[in-house]
Amino acid sequence: xxxxxxxxxxxxxxxxxxxxxxxxxxxxxxxxxxxxxxxxxxxxxxxxxxxxxxxxxxxxxxxxxxxxxxxxxxxxxxxxxxxxxxxxxxxxxxxxxxxxxxxxxxxxxxxxxxxxxxxxxxxxxxxxxxxxxxxxxxxxxxxxxxxxxxxxxxxxxxxxxxxxxxxxxxxxxxxxxxxxxxxxxxxxxxxxxxxxxxxxxxxxxxxxxxxxxxxxxxxxxxxxxxxxxxxxxxxxxxxxxxxxxxxxxxxxxxxxxxxxxxxxxxxxxxxxxxxxxxxxxxxxxxxxxxxxxxxxxxxxxxxxxxxxxxxxxxxxxxxxxxxxxxxxxxxxxxxxxxxxxxxxxxxxxxxxxxxxxxxxxxxxxxxxxxxxxxxxxxxxxxxxxxxxxxxxxxxxxxxxxxxxxxxxxxxxxxxxxxxxxxxxxxxxxxxxxxxxxxxxxxxxxxxxxxxxxxxxxxxxxxxxxxxxxxxxxxxxxxxxxxxxxxxxxxxxxxxxxxxxxxxxxxxxxxxxxxxxxxxxxxxxxxxxxxxxxxxxxxxxxxxxxxxxxxxxxxxxxxxxxxxxxxxxxxxxxxxxxxxxxxxxxxxxxxxxxxxxxxxxxxxxxxxxxxxxxxxxxxxxxxxxxxxxxxxxxxxxxxxxxxxxxxxxxxxxxxxxxxxxxxxxxxxxxxxxxxxxxxxxxxxxxxxxxxxxxxxxxxxxxxxxxxxxxxxxxxxxxxxxxxxxxxxxxxxxxxxxx
Amino acid sequence: xxxxxxxxxxxxxxxxxxxxxxxxxxxxxxxxxxxxxxxxxxxxxxxxxxxxxxxxxxxxxxxxxxxxxxxxxxxxxxxxxxxxxxxxxxxxxxxxxxxxxxxxxxxxxxxxxxxxxxxxxxxxxxxxxxxxxxxxxxxxxxxxxxxxxxxxxxxxxxxxxxxxxxxxxxxxxxxx
Numbered sequence: 084x085x086x087x088x089x090x091x092x093x094x095x096x097x098x099x100x101x102x103x104x105x106x107x108x109x110x111x112x113x114x115x116x117x118x119x120x121x122x123x124x125x126x127x128x129x130x131x132x133x134x135x136x137x138x139x140x141x142x143x144x145x146x147x148x149x150x151x152x153x154x155x156x157x158x159x160x161x162x163x164x165x166x167x168x169x170x171x172x173x174x175x176x177x178x179x180x181x182x183x184x185x186x187x188x189x190x191x192x193x194x195x196x197x198x199x200x201x202x203x204x205x206x207x208x209x210x211x212x213x214x215x216x217x218x219x220x221x222x223x224x225x226x227x228x229x230x231x232x233x234x235x236x237x238x239x240x241x242x243x244x245x246x247x248x249x250x251x252x253x254x255x256x257x258x259x260x261x262x263x264x265x266x267x268x269x270x271x272x273x274x275x276x277x278x279x280x281x282x283x284x285x286x287x288x289x290x291x292x293x294x295x296x297x298x299x300x301x302x303x304x305x306x307x308x309x310x311x312x313x314x315x316x317x318x319x320x321x322x323x324x325x326x327x328x329x330x331x332x333x334x335x336x337x338x339x340x341x342x343x344x345x346x347x348x349x350x351x352x353x354x355x356x357x358x359x360x361x362x363x364x365x366x367x368x369x370x371x372x373x374x375x376x377x378x379x380x381x382x383x384x385x386x387x388x389x390x391x392x393x394x395x396x397x398x399x400x401x402x403x404x405x406x407x408x409x410x411x412x413x414x415x416x417x418x419x420x421x422x423x424x425x426x427x428x429x430x431x432x433x434x435x436x437x438x439x440x441x442x443x444x445x446x447x448x449x450x451x452x453x454x455x456x457x458x459x460x461x462x463x464x465x466x467x468x469x470x471x472x473x474x475x476x477x478x479x480x481x482x483x484x485x486x487x488x489x490x491x492x493x494x495x496x497x498x499x500x501x502x503x504x505x506x507x508x509x510x511x512x513x514x515x516x517x518x519x520x521x522x523x524x525x526x527x528x529x530x531x532x533x534x535x536x537x538x539x540x541x542x543x544x545x546x547x548x549x550x551x552x553x554x555x556x557x558x559x560x561x562x563x564x565x566x567x568x569x570x571x572x573x574x575x576x577x578x579x580x581x582x583x584x585x586x587x588x589x590x591x592x593x594x595x596x597x598x599x600x601x602x603x604x605x606x607x608x609x610x611x612x613x614x615x616x617x618x619x620x621x622x623x624x625x626x627x628x629x630x631x632x633x634x635x636x637x638x639x640x641x642x643x644x645x646x647x648x649x650x651x652x653x654x655x656x657x658x659x660x661x662x663x664x665x666x667x668x669x670x671x672x673x674x675x676x677x678x679x680x681x682x683x684x685x686x687x688x689x690x691x692x693x694x695x696x697x698x699x700x701x702x703x704x705x706x707x708x709x710x711x712x713x714x715x716x717x718x719x720x721x722x723x724x725x726x727x728x729x730x731x732x733x734x735x736x737x738x739x740x741x742x743x744x745x746x747x748x749x750x751x752x753x754x755x756x757x758x759x760x761x762x763x764x765x766x767x768x769x770x771x772x773x774x775x776x777x778x779x780x781x782x783x784x785x786x787x788x789x790x791x792x793x794x795x796x797x798x799x800x801x802x803x804x805x806x807x808x809x810x811x812x813x814x815x816x817x818x819x820x
Numbered sequence: 821x822x823x824x825x826x827x828x829x830x831x832x833x834x835x836x837x838x839x840x841x842x843x844x845x846x847x848x849x850x851x852x853x854x855x856x857x858x859x860x861x862x863x864x865x866x867x868x869x870x871x872x873x874x875x876x877x878x879x880x881x882x883x884x885x886x887x888x889x890x891x892x893x894x895x896x897x898x899x900x901x902x903x904x905x906x907x908x909x910x911x912x913x914x915x916x917x918x919x920x921x922x923x924x925x926x927x928x929x930x931x932x933x934x935x936x937x938x939x940x941x942x943x944x945x946x947x948x949x950x951x952x953x954x955x956x957x958x959x960x961x962x963x964x965x966x967x968x969x970x971x972x973x974x975x976x977x978x979x980x981x982x983x984x985x986x987x988x989x990x991x992x993x994x995x996x
Contacts, residue, residue, distance in 0.1 A: 118927040
């Protein structure tokens with residue numbers, strides 16, 4: 084007979100067990116920690132004392148200087164480099180999270196071959212075998228090699244790739260990722276070339292401006308340089324005694340910058356350029372007391388007839404507000420107009436961007452002081468160092484066309500994830516199917532690596548060599564240095580070293596890539612730099628260049644403003660109302676895509692710190708939100724947390740409704756970043772990828788969508804439930820809203 | 821006058837309180853005795869032998885003067901001598917085995933300070949506090965064990981006797 088366990092006895096035993104567990108837990112914690120001495124101590128390490136190494140952040144293309152705290156060979160903390168001219172000791176959340184890229188458990192520990200694309204059947208191979216395979220394939224492909232890279236790649240890798248492709252007669256590397264398109268790098272450069280005769284990214288002297296009209300530029304978000312514009316914003320608001328800058332933000336969905344603005348105007352999506360044009364026209368025809376009479380003359384170069392009521396109807400900005408904008412802009416001493424990346428996603432991107440940049444031209448360089456817009460200074464090092472040159476969407480389509488035509492035998496993918504990032508209609512899948520061999524250099528298997536035949540895992544940036552030429556450069560040419568701060572944690576090799584090794588066997592490439600490794604290459608380049616601020620009295624000392632975080636001149640160059648004008652567009656400048664893709668009846672809402680403050684364009688999704696951090700505005704983490712105005716939600720009968728289907732003419736995703744009063748009722752806003760299938764355990768299976776709603780055209784910001792409920796509801800993983808939002812936001816901007 | 825009897829419920833509460841007190845006392849006793857006991861080490865390292873040979877503490881724990889941590893000798897340091905000194909000793913063979921594998925010896929920590937205490941060897945050693953003051957006569961220990969219970973009272977006891985006591989008993993000197 085089995086002993087009977089009574090309820091009473093069960094509870095007694097359970098209590099005893101719990102007591103024993105508690106007692107065991109009281110044991111001294113030193114038993115759990117071992118003291119592991121070095122096997123061979125590094126010379127510069129002192130037990131118990133942290134060492135800080137300077138390097139460059141690679142979480143976005145801005146190129147902030149970082150210093151990394153190292154204890155016993157482990158990287159513990161990343162901070163901004165106080166000496167660095169760009170970020171001056173500050174760093175954003177994405178930069179802080181870089182440690183989790185280094186120690187990510189999903190990193191590959193060896194090169195792998197995949198038995199069938201997308202099968203995830205990986206077989207680890209030796210590095211020698213991996214390099215030999217790459218060599219065989221490159222040799223067999225001749226000039227039919229293509230390179231697809233990301234914008235935050237190190238300059239030296241881009242340089243080596245450029246030399247390699249030109250030596251074997253292949254086309255130049257294509258640099259494309261969503262940050263390139265959504266920040267409008269290429270379109271902005273084109274406009275600056277057309278207007279000012281210089282294809283450079285503009286720098287806005289926000290810190291010295293008094294009036295700023297931002298046409299959808301999320302300066303405090305993940306735009307061109309979040310950290311630097313954060314510093315500049317501080318100066319703009321409170322850096323000058325008795326003077327507080329005034330910020331106007333025009334955008335359909337309130338961003339972090341919009342939330343900080345003095346005046347937030349919910350402009351109709353895509354109509355920002357029309358507002359800029361109206362301001363130009365008004366300046367030309369009006370007579371507000373401008374401190375500079377030249378402004379009216381310059382405005383006349385672009386101006387046409389003004390029809391305020393028509394513009395107001397098209398843009399959703401009332402005639403009074405338009406006049407107010409014109410007045411503050413014309414009367415200000417140092418006004419500034421800043422175009423948002425979203426303008427570059429319109430069918431007529433150049434006209435809209437030109438209208439905004441023309442406002443900066445009309446202002447001219449403020450007399451007797453800093454401020455205004457300047458273009459990156461002429462780079463005295465441009466013969467020595469390079470910045471990865473972003474390619475336009477049409478360049479990318481040319482590459483895809485070549486791939487589809489079978490003219491690419493080997494495709495190398497470095498630092499970008501096109502399978503996740505490109506819209507389905509771009510036809511990457513068909514193009515990849517026509518490429519016999521795809522090599523990925525991803526440290527973690529992402530969606531593109533999962534479609535590769537061979538993965539040669541690159542080192543993460545905290546273990547790598549490199550440099551970054553800052554662009555935009557804030558009036559100071561800076562080459563930010565990058566060095567390994569720890570011994571590589573995984574059996575990964577630097578892509579540049581792998582390519583240099585492979586090049587040895589290809590006669591044409593061996594001639595131009597004779598360096599033994601990337602460090603020899605970098606040393607040779609850096610040694611030719613002129614004297615800098617921190618790099619030594621007599622030429623550039625390599626150690627000091629690494630120690631201080633890079634090279635920059637002792638004194639800032641004089642800001643180069645838009646002083647000269649190239650071939651002018653014939654007046655009047657005509658910004659057309661954009662044609663949105665999709666039938667207005669079937670797809671009643673405008674889609675407002677924006678770059679996530681934390682996950683960026685999706686590259687941050689594999690870092691749990693970034694996933695778990697609440698979004699600064701919604702305080703939601705881990706999930707893809709479909710943000711709509713509460714009035715719209717009521718109209719279509721959905722509420723917070725409801726699972727909805729968002730469909731565009733090109734695709735369909737699922738997301739969770741979040742009602743957000745600070746946006747237009749005719750707009751649906753979705754942040755990028757989630758919806759990975761691969762890319763590690765923290766990235767996959769969370770949320771949806773809104774880039775799938777965009778079609779195969781550069782006009783990513785002009786898509787219409789529909790929202791339908793699936794009838795399901797989830798709990799939002801929200802940190803704060805709209806504190807003071809519902810009661811505090813009068814929502815008066817929208818009649819009937 | 822009749823004595824008040826304790827109700828059955830009250831008795832149970834008293835029993836529960838007594839049990840909790842006994843368990844708590846046992847836990848504290850276990851923590852203290854275990855803290856003071858010599859933990860099992862991966863290698864039977866004998867401090868006494870080293871001490872008798874006149875080897876200074878700072879020879880192996882060489883960062884005590886310049887760093888918050890006294891430092892554990894690297895494997896290279898052990899083998900620097902033991903390649904030639906007594907290489908046939910079975911314990912030293914164990915050390916050599918780690919060296920051959922190029923792996924560190926996972927020593928178990930003997931003296932432990934809580935994480936919320938800032939302690940620096942550098943500040944103490946350079947101000948005339950000898951190693952023995954806190955670690956006891958390690959030179960006569962076969963297996964190192966903790967000799968003083970390094971709690972706050974013990975620290976303050978010494979800090980109060982110093983000439984600059986007002987500074988040394990400030991909270992933030994240790995809890996920073």
